[in-house]
Amino acid sequence: MADIISNTDLRVGTCIDVDGTLYVVTAFQPAKFGKWSWVTKTKLRDINTGFIVEKVFKPGDKIVRAILEGRQAQYMYKDDGGFHFLDQETFEDVLLSSDLVGEASDFLIENMMVEILMYGDKYVSINLPSYVELKVVDAPPGIKGDTASGGSKPATLETGIVVQVPLFVNIGEIIRVDTRTREYLERA
Incomplete structure (x- = not known):
């Protein structure tokens, strides 16, 4: 479910667990701190609320990277409740909020295949095809x-x-x- 990474392993899109809350790295900037050490300044998006927080990670910090499970799903339609996908494994209707889908909604067309990322039984985000x-x-x-x-x-x-x-x-x-x-x- 998770493994420990260092501050130099952080990249945009990495999902991390900070004190029991899941965040996705939306921006990072390595910065020299002191004579020898590098810190990583990050912007993190809270998976649950969508709020952006800034956090600095030092070289000794133990960062828990959340291992996400990907499931293939077919985009069906959008309504007032959100975006509806058909899980290709269970054939269940998966409803994702507009906040969770985010800017990916600009590319969604009916019957498009996407990958829905999950952490445990919680939907986290979606991955689109490269084009x-x-x-x-x-x-x-x-x-x-x-x-x-x-x-x-x-x-x-x-x-x-x-x-x-x-x-x-x-x-x-x-x-x-x-x-x-x-x-x-x-x-x-």
Whole structure:
């Protein structure tokens, strides 16, 4: 369920247990402290409340990394209660809150497969595929002479997210978007 790591092992996305509360590292910054030691300044998001706290870890600190179990799930739909997924193991409806899904909601389309992360029997977060294919629903028109090496323009995708795309991309096209950087990759 958990193992001990040092302050230098902390990375964005690492889930840790601090005094019985689960946090996800959202930012970290190594900083020199004194003559020889390095501390790690972190921003942690409380899994339960969503609040962000700042904490500094010293070299001697024993940090408990929470081992998360991943389960495959299919995104079904969103309603007032949250986001509904179908667990591919148990075929049960899994309801996740908007706070838990977070910015991943910008990429969710019906029937998409995701990984739901759990700590014990508690849902913690979701992992998206590295890229998704989304349809362009609004973009300024391309102008004759636009090239692949030219500039970029904003395009609204079917989920409502706006990304910068090359000038040659038009309404109705399917494009690939990196879910980590939120950037255009290529036409699908």
